[in-house]
Amino acid sequence: MNEKTKSFLFKGWILLSTLIVLAIVFYIFGYILSNGIESINMEFLLDGPSGIPVGSQGGIFPAIVGSLLLMLISCVFASILAISTSIYLVFYCESERIKGLIHLITQCMSGVPSIILGLFGYTFLVLYLNLGRSVLAGGLTLGFMIYPFIQVRVEKTLLEVDKSIINSSYALGISRTYTLFKLILPICKSDIVSAITLAGGFAMGAASPIILTAAVTFAPIPSSLSSPVMALPFHLYILTGEGISLEKAYGTALVLILLLLIINIISTIINITRKEHK
Amino acid sequence: MSILKINNLSVSYGNKQVIKDLSMNIARNKITAIIGPSGCGKSTLLTSLNLMIEENGGSISGEILFKDKASISYEKADIRRMIGMVFQTPTPFPFSIYKNLTYAPKYYGIKDKKELNRIVEDTLKEVGLYDEIDDLNMLATKLSGGQQQRLCIGRALTVEPEILLLDEPCSALDIRNTENIEKLLLDLSDEYTIVIVTHNLSQAKRISDYTAFILDGELIEYDTTDKVFTNPKDNRTREYIEGIYG
Amino acid sequence: MRSLGEKIFESIIKIISLFSVLLLVFIVVFIFKESLIFFNRVSIVDFIIGRKWNPLGAAEDLSIWPIILGTVYVSIVAILIAMPIGVGTAIVLSTYTSNRIKKAIRGGIDVLAGIPSVVYGFIGLLVVVKFLEINLSLAAGESVLAGGIVLSVMVLPFIISTCDESMEKIYEKYSQSSSALGVSKSYLIRNIILPESKRSILASMVLALGRGMGETMAVMMVIGNAPIMPKLLGKTQTIPSLITLEMGMAEVGSLHYHALFASGFVLMLILLGINALLYFIKSRINV
Structure with missing residues (x-):
């Protein structure tokens, strides 16, 4: 094969690949949007599911609220743990060996599939600790899942703060804690918030950790942390898996994707305003 | 008259000794310049004086007396408050000018708005920024390099130190800004003791009262600036000043 | 105080x-x-190499060889489909596009990465499975192939971003000296950039393999979930889907229940091995 043919084939290959990827992106959105848009109306968004079997009529309001609740709980839980661990690793831990060990454990954890976490959540939280299928058990399980995601990003952000800026605070005789709260965290705030929102979106879309720990086919808006909930990804799974209503499934998928898109946009806006700030 | 007395100071990072058995006294309300080739340990010496060296993983032996009392017997925070420091590249916090200057006073318990405003105004006047700045809420990082460095000097002054340490404060600045800072330091020396590490020999000559020449972690010569530059006792000092070490 | x-x-x-x-x-x-x-009760070797999974039967009837094979098979099909497309796209992104187009395409790929797996499963069931049923005239389109296709789309973003990142660095390193020689861009990429990014490409492949084997929802919805020896066009079962589907039914404390944990444990071991491999490959990328 001469150089010209080779170059031609090569270019054909990479061009085709890119077109395929772009086509997939557009196809998925087009597909969900065009099929789902008709199902969406005020009734669908604000009513509970009804009909026989449940879900074939009515709306998905409890699932929207449930998903947001699960996201909130998982974010709060995981952020507290992840931010503390990151602060410890960056500012207090002096032993390289402990740092390495914690990094290793976190990295292994990020490779554990979400269903294994679901399995743990189901057996330990739901059965042993007797939390039952509940918002709390599901939120915590999702929290385990997003913990490594937040931890890695927050630690990176903290490490990126200019060392000489931190030193000039210490040089003023100012303590670590004050420096952390009044200087470092304000500088990192938007990066941290954006990491948490991204993780929240990730948690909201996940079905496998909550199938066993929180989600049910039908429930009203939870009245307490120990109530079971409906959730968008699980609802979508049930609607399709049991063949209840294709039309409602399209609508649910669209709402889920739109919610995630909104979360993504919020996170991007937070990042952009920060860049302008600098 | 000496505010700082350094007796047999040695500093090392791990196994590497950077300062070797160094003794010198720093005179109150004077400008002392520390000169020497790169890597001779002059910045290390400076950061030892306010114990910042410990943040960078160095360890100290020997004695530093601040007002005739060992510096390690003070709280580390107190030493750093009384001995302020300005770094090589300007390090404004990415906040407003106002917040940069109230950051430390707030930490030391000043809550009164009027008092804080007074500190900001006085400090800006002291470092000559008062007339150059219209908006105190402007981000400090948007100031020019020279203004940033003066702001950092001002920020160090907000905690009312007695000594000001400067680590090559003009190395990132152009001539005009350097002039500004030099003039500022001369003004400040009425009130503060200033120790400045510099690469720039003519800068040392222009502003300092005393000059110390350091080579490989050892103090080679220490005298009034005039004597060091016109009639050095040690041959190595002469060679350095004549530009042999570069 | x-x-x-x-x-x-x-x-x-x-x-x-x-x-x-x-x-x-x-x-x-x-x-x-x-x-x-x-x-x-059952030795780990028997559990792994046995051919039969029957939760209602005796202890010896709980073994997961076909399910392990199914898990691996689906991921490998996915990688075979996704690698050429992913690497090709990464080349375009790292060398052929202007900054604005690059940003736009990367944005699109990020969005792809953000789509929940249950949505992929949903589309997979309605589009991919149906397509296979019609075009290959299968009785049921739920198959290893369907799982592989759906999974390939899901691992694409990982492959593209891993390769893109290192190719961009390599390109920056060589582009000037190469264009000074008057060599065409395509020649440069084929002869320097691709060979130099070999390790990153391998890393992205292993990463995708790990992701794929742990994936639950999307795969579960399109593979038919039958614990039989996998064939490309036949139904199969993966460990994550096995756990998801049977955990709720298994009586707590029963052998079935503990067997599900055991299969989760085996999956974790496999993934740990894959991650160790990934770590090893990454530590040797010196770009």
Whole structure:
């Protein structure tokens, strides 16, 4: 094969690949949007599911609220743990060996599939600790899942703060804690918030950790942390898996994707305003 | 008259000794310049004086007396408050000018708005920024390099130190800004003791009262600036000043 | 006063960090402990190489060889489909596009990565499975192939971003000296950039393999979930889908229940091996 043919084939290959990827992106959105848009109306968004079997009529309001609740709980839980661990690793831990060990454990954890976490959540939280299928058990399980995601990003952000800026605070005789709260965290705030929102979106879309720990086919808006909930990804799974209503499934998928898109946009806006700030 | 007395100071990072058995006294309300080739340990010496060296993983032996009392017997925070420091590249916090200057006073318990405003105004006047700045809420990082460095000097002054340490404060600045800072330091020396590490020999000559020449972690010569530059006792000092070490 | 506050804060930070780390370790130990009960009755070797999965039968009837094969098979099909497309796209992104187009395409790929797996499963069921049924005239389109196709789309973003990142660096390193020689861009890429990014491409492949084998929802919805020896156009079962589907039904404390933990444990071991491999490859990328 001469150089010209080779170059031609090569270019054909990479061009085709890119077109395929772009086509997939557009196809998925087009597909969900065009099929789902008709199902969406005020009734669908604000009513509970009804009909026989449940879900074939009515709306998905409890699932929207449930998903947001699960996201909130998982974010709060995981952020507290992840931010503390990151602060410890960056500012207090002096032993390289402990740092390495914690990094290793976190990295292994990020490779554990979400269903294994679901399995743990189901057996330990739901059965042993007797939390039952509940918002709390599901939120915590999702929290385990997003913990490594937040931890890695927050630690990176903290490490990126200019060392000489931190030193000039210490040089003023100012303590670590004050420096952390009044200087470092304000500088990192938007990066941290954006990491948490991204993780929240990730948690909201996940079905496998909550199938066993929180989600049910039908429930009203939870009245307490120990109530079971409906959730968008699980609802979508049930609607399709049991063949209840294709039309409602399209609508649910669209709402889920739109919610995630909104979360993504919020996170991007937070990042952009920060860049302008600098 | 000496505010700082350094007796047999040695500093090392791990196994590497950077300062070797160094003794010198720093005179109150004077400008002392520390000169020497790169890597001779002059910045290390400076950061030892306010114990910042410990943040960078160095360890100290020997004695530093601040007002005739060992510096390690003070709280580390107190030493750093009384001995302020300005770094090589300007390090404004990415906040407003106002917040940069109230950051430390707030930490030391000043809550009164009027008092804080007074500190900001006085400090800006002291470092000559008062007339150059219209908006105190402007981000400090948007100031020019020279203004940033003066702001950092001002920020160090907000905690009312007695000594000001400067680590090559003009190395990132152009001539005009350097002039500004030099003039500022001369003004400040009425009130503060200033120790400045510099690469720039003519800068040392222009502003300092005393000059110390350091080579490989050892103090080679220490005298009034005039004597060091016109009639050095040690041959190595002469060679350095004549530009042999570069 | 002040230093007391400092100490309290530092202690709180330490306690929470310790708690997080212990929690992570505890999860792994817990899974191990629950599987151990099963391995006390059935040897781990029999469990892995046995051919039959029948939760209602005897202890010897609980083994997961076909399911392990199914898990691996689906991921490998996915990688075979996704690698050429992903690497090709990464080349375009890292060398052929202007900044604005690059940003736009990357944005699109990020969005692809953000789509929940249940949505992929949903589309996979309605589009991919149907397509296979019609075009290959299968009785049921749920198959290894369907799982592989759906999964390939899901791992594409990982492959593209891993390759893109290192190719961009390599391109920056060589582009000037190469264009000074008057060599065409396509020649440069084929002869320098692709060989130089070999390790990153391998890393992206292993990463995708790990992701794929742990994937639950999307795969579960399109593979038919039958614990039989996998064939490309036949139904199959993967470990994550096995756990998801059967855990709710298994009686707590029963052998079936512990066998599900055991299969989760085996999956974790496989993934741990894959991650170690990934770590090894990454540590040798010196770009």
